[in-house]
Amino acid sequence: MTPTEPTEPQGPQPAVEKPAVRQSPENLPPGKDVVAPSSTTEGGETTIEQPAVGVRTGMFGVPDTGDTSGYGGLVKPVVFPGAAQRPYGGWFDLVADGLDGLIEKVVIHRGEITFHVHRDHLLEVAGKLRDDPALRFEFCSGVSGVHYPEDTGRELHAVYHLLSMTFNRRIRLEVSCPDADPHIPSIVAAYPTSDWHERETFDFFGIIFDGHPALTRIQMPDDWPGHPQRKDYPLGGIPVEYKGGTIPPPDQRRSYN
């Protein structure tokens, strides 16, 4: 072994530029498209690239204040289950065939199928679902509104649950509309049962159902301003005082995100 000559202690080597390790979604700054981990499960439930609907920052704290108590740097995207690919499995394909060309997206999650439909096609889809002898979805369970404030351009969703008593099947229809133009056609003509459900969704979210015979407020007083179940409407509670201590209302308390 030849002894190496003692060399002078060398200074720090200049850093070698290496490409950054592929970051996990938690560490990416908000607003970027995030790739959800793709996995394949049975029944055609494949999640593919799905842009984040919103972002969850921080672990806990009081929202909308300067509360820095809880891991404020934590950033996590909110990623909903992605679109499924054909074949869907089971009777899902039969129903999708009946609605060919009218569906925007199909999501299969936990054994339930959701058809995302554009609002312009909603009436046609509803008519087909009810009248087509292979589909026979005679029963509409109701309309549910959901407000996704961070899903720009598609903030207000109306979700219809349909049941086929003949074939014992359940599907879900989801229609979205932007805040700026909250109009969705009314399916009262096809399913009269959605009369009060659409009124309620209008009352709570402000979605205007075109073609509804009498779209008025149903739960709130007739002259109530605002649409209470929207995310930008405050919960409206009052602080509770007890022997010198005050508890703020639930939406202003420190809570986990």
Next chain:
Amino acid sequence: MVSTSSTTQGTDPYAASTSETSQGRVFTVTGQDWDSVVEGVADSEHLADERIVVNMGPQHPSTHGVLRLILELEGETVTEARCGIGYLHTGIEKNMEFRSWVQGVTFCTRMDYLSPFFNEATYTLGVERLLDIEDQIPEKAQVMRVLLMELNRISSHLVCIATGGMEIGALTVMTIGFRERELVLDLFELITGLRMNHAFIRPGGVAQDLPPGTLDEIRDFVALMKKRLPEYAALCNANPIFKARLENVGHLDLQGCLALGLTGPPLRAAGYGWDLRKTQPYSGYEDYDFDVQTWDTCDAYGRFRVRLNEMQESLRIVEQAADRLAGLEGAPVMIADKKIAWPSQLAIGSDGMGNSLDHIRHIMGESMEALIHHFKLVTEGFRVPPGQAYVPVESPRGELGAHVVSDGGTKPFRAHFRDPSFTNLQATSVMSEGGMIADVIVAIASIDPVMGGVDR
């Protein structure tokens, strides 16, 4: 505490009067002054042609809760009937968005307050589907859920029959109905600790195990009810007054039911045996032996008979559930996954109900993980993967479903309940128009709306 208000001696703003409004003349009548109405109508010619709009409620002994009925009358005949609802709107759905998933159970249980277990069950089943733990719920929890739901069905039908009877004047039905209901509430108190609004069915299982002696109580209850339920049949089924008031009232055939989205007893009284416990079973219902009750007249009498028979079937299921529970002594009632299972056990101590000392000893002395789980579950709660689920159950009034949306957080992003009373009440107009005022009451009683569910 002495109140500092002195007695009011001013004029009564609600005294009988007539006022001219932009829509016409309004008569406020408080009794013994109908002459003013008759004179007023006879006076002006155009008033004699116009129909009278009568407002019943929201505070009214017969409107089944805070329901406002706006009736346009022509004599005794109702030409138009509209429902005004929203007088009990509590914003429960929005409240749930600010509480954790388990706390949501405490909120949703108060919607349809006569069938709290069903609200809890549909919400919990939705959450469990999102969590993907549907097949990990222990068997004992499933059986307990079925037991409590069927007992709840009995108590709910008893209230329907009791209040329905009271509204048509059959007060004995009310007293015996509530007498039987007390037996069911005693069982609830024994098992869950509360008579009403128990937050017992939670995601992962049920909150607590059965206390000792429960099965004997249940068996005694079943034996007693088998003797008491026929009393209702004997009192009402062939009673000529009862039949005269209920037969051919509130008629709604199968086509009408399906178009208006009615489920539950009104649909089954129209002859179609659609029961979610049979067609889309949940919580192990496929293992129980019971029949779906139908009737063939689509009227209020049919719905009454369906409810009476359903109580008998529920009693059968309760018996089967008790037999199954006898073989499940010591089985867990909460899911094995400690990150979801609600940890604490409650017990009555010297200072009231609180965490049982056994549990405290375990988390403080024996297991660090248990302490951590308890802390995290109670403060943060578990996180539910993003997605949406809808798992409906067959509540005593029809299809009750919770549309649960999660964005991956500790709180529901949206929890919307499709309440059967809300949907069934839409049929009021169809059932009442063309009939008499008295029939409106009977028709609504036969739908059995619970305003807490209607307004949420």
Next chain:
Amino acid sequence: MGIEEKLPSGVLLTTVEGVAGYMRKASFWPATFGLACCAIEMMTTGGPKYDLARFGMEVFRASPRQADLMIVAGRVSQKMAPVLRQIYDQMPDPKFVLAMGVCASSGGMFNNYAIVQGVDHVVPVDMYLPGCPPRPEMLIDAILKLHDQVQHAKLGKNRLDEIVEAEATALNALPTSEMRGMLR
């Protein structure tokens, strides 16, 4: 009001107070104001097991004009509040209000836009009964305490003195926000 208001304070007024109090409490007629879950517990309290008839109260008058006691049983929503006030105004004196349950007393668990946070925002309340829902025995306890209060209510000059005294105490009392000490 009546002749009892005009009696001079003394033995006669005290006796009349006793008799009038007894008459009023022995036959309280509640007005039906059942709203939500508490209404069901109120109905069971009138039912056979917890019998309100033994206190003279099984007659739940439908018309507020014939009732003394309004048991506000359940959550009062913003839409219902004017109706509540209207029913209260229609009741003749002497009238009493019992806020049954936490929702009626203080808004309960529903601290939000839709529920009036305590019916004392709308009507003056004589008895608050917590519970969600309160057991029938608790309701009966509250009713009996109210009976006590009614039995010992003062009339005429005694009543005016009492009002003056109560107002003075209330004005000098320590406000809740100033109370310090343990939060137990």
